[in-house]
Structure formats: C-alpha cells, structure tokens
Amino acid sequence: MAGKAVLITGGSRGIGAATALRLAREGADVAFTYASDAEAAAGVAGKIEATGRRGLALRADARDAAALDSAVEQAVAAFGRLDVLVNNAGIGVLGPLDGLSTADVDRVLDVNVRGTFLATRAAAAHLGRGGRIITIGSCMTQRVPGPGGTLYAMSKAALTGLNRALARELGDRGITANLVHPGPVDTDMNPADGPLAAGQTALxxxxxxxxxxxxxxxxxxxxGEEAGFITGAEFTIDGGHAA
Incomplete structure (x- = not known):
C-alpha cells in the first residue's frame, strides 16, 4: 500500500478505525469521514500520523450527498490522488416489523444504501487503474437467525447487487469492487460483553x-496488489455464523 491514498467512510471507531490504522501501517495515506465525534476522529487521525503516514478526518453525514462529494474532493486535494474507497459507514435499527417507523426505514436506507452509492459514485470519478472499492456488508445477508432484523438485513443485502454491478461497470477501467460480510464483531455498537452478546456468540x-x-x-x-483478479466477490468473516 506504499504511496496509496485511501478514503474510508465511518472511520472514527470500530471496523473503520481498525481498517484506517491497518492500511496506514501498510504505507497508505488515509482520509476518513465521521458523523459527530470529533474527539474520536482526531484520535484516529493522530494514530495514523504516528505511523508516518498522513491522516485526514472529515466530518460528513453519510446521508448528505454534498458532504460525501466534498469529502472525496478534500481527500483527493490533500493526497493528490485516490486509490481505495472503503464503504464502512452504516447503522442498524432492529425491531419487529410493526415497530419500525417510516423514519427508521428512511434513515437506515439513506445511510446503508444511498450513502454507499453516493460515496462510490463520487470516488469512482477519481479512481484509476488498480483502484479498489471495498464495501462492508453483514453476515445477516446470508443468515438472519431470528426476528427483528428485517430492515437492517434488507439494507445490507442491497449492497450485493451494487457490488456485482460495480464490478461489471468498472472492470474495464481496472477497478475492482468487493464486499466483506462481518459476523458479530466487538465494537462500541455491538460489544462482546453487551446484553445481546451471548446469543450472537452461540450462533x-x-x-x-x-x-x-x-x-x-x-x-x-x-x-492490495495480490487481489487484482478478485472482483464482484463476497467474503464472509463471521466465525462460522453462516456455517
């Protein structure tokens, strides 16, 4: 990743922050968006810079098309290029079907689906040959183990179609698109010692x-370069959740 420039949506904590630090340690300059926690974002940017690479925290709501366009433009202006987009920003609203409001539906789809599409559209204009688009999905696209996950599972399943279509649309430009489906992961949003952890662990x-x-x-x-022949694919990292 030496000399590469990366933009990660939702990079101030959890999987996004871990990805930012991993790519920085491998030599990339990393910009990332965050929704509201400026202190956490500054902390991640500082850790990136401690690796010797450039870090850039950009406040941008994943529901705001103009903010996403601006984040891409700022990353390109700061680094002079863009090689990798990681679509990580996402939210989950769980509950019974009759308990989900129209506002819940709009919010989840705006962030998880529309925001991913908009960030991808903006970034694709700057990606050159060898570019990468990597999107974070969910193990719930492959197995929904109980009630309450209808809205979230639907939003993440939509990314499967987006990913395959991107692989076809951008392949002749030498740009790959792939989808990663995490299982239960210990983060602030879903801690391993939280009230819902025991059931997830058992699965x-x-x-x-x-x-x-x-x-x-x-x-x-x-x-990385070794994945240049992989596109339109889905990778499940779920500890056997779907086995």
Whole structure:
C-alpha cells in the first residue's frame, strides 16, 4: 500500500478505525469521514500520523450527498490522488416489523444504501487503474437467525447487487469492487460483553466475537496488489455464523 491514498467512510471507531490504522501501517495515506465525534476522529487521525503516514478526518453525514462529494474532493486535494474507497459507514435499527417507523426505514436506507452509492459514485470519478472499492456488508445477508432484523438485513443485502454491478461497470477501467460480510464483531455498537452478546456468540462456530482488526485484515488484502483478479466477490468473516 506504499504511496496509496485511501478514503474510508465511518472511520472514527470500530471496523473503520481498525481498517484506517491497518492500511496506514501498510504505507497508505488515509482520509476518513465521521458523523459527530470529533474527539474520536482526531484520535484516529493522530494514530495514523504516528505511523508516518498522513491522516485526514472529515466530518460528513453519510446521508448528505454534498458532504460525501466534498469529502472525496478534500481527500483527493490533500493526497493528490485516490486509490481505495472503503464503504464502512452504516447503522442498524432492529425491531419487529410493526415497530419500525417510516423514519427508521428512511434513515437506515439513506445511510446503508444511498450513502454507499453516493460515496462510490463520487470516488469512482477519481479512481484509476488498480483502484479498489471495498464495501462492508453483514453476515445477516446470508443468515438472519431470528426476528427483528428485517430492515437492517434488507439494507445490507442491497449492497450485493451494487457490488456485482460495480464490478461489471468498472472492470474495464481496472477497478475492482468487493464486499466483506462481518459476523458479530466487538465494537462500541455491538460489544462482546453487551446484553445481546451471548446469543450472537452461540450462533458462531468458534464461540466468540470477532475483532475489528480481523475484518481490517481482509480489507487490507482486497486493497492490495495480490487481489487484482478478485472482483464482484463476497467474503464472509463471521466465525462460522453462516456455517
């Protein structure tokens, strides 16, 4: 990744932050967006810079098309190029079908689907041959183990169609598009010691939550040169959740 420039949406914590640090350690300059926690974002940017690479924290709501366009333009202006986009920003609203409001539907689809599309559209204009688009999906696109996941699973399943279409649309430009489906991962949003952890752990084959760094490792592989012949593919890193 030496000399590469990366933009990650939702990079101030969890999988996004772990990915930012992994790619920086491999030699990339990394810009990332965050929604509201400026202190956490500054901390991640500082850790990136401690590796000797450039870090850039950009406040941008994933629902705001203009903000996403601006984030891409700022990353390109700062680094002089863009080689990798990691679509990581996402939210989850769980609950019974009759308890989900229209506002819930709009918010989840705006961030998880529309925001991913908009960030990809903006970034694709700057990606050259060898460019990479890596999107974070969910194990719930392959197995929904119980009620309450309708809206979230739908939003993440939409990314499967987007990913395959991107592979076809951008392949002749030498740009790849791939999708990573994490299982239960220990993050602030879904802690391994949280109230819902026991049931999720029991659904895995390995009997534990994943670490954000384990997801970042797959993203790093897909962002690298050895993954140049992989596109339109889906990679499940779920501890056997779907086995």
């Amino acid at each position: 895995t084959a390995v009997g534990r939550f994943g670490r954000a760094e384990e997801i970042a490792a797959m993203v790093a592989f897909l962002a």
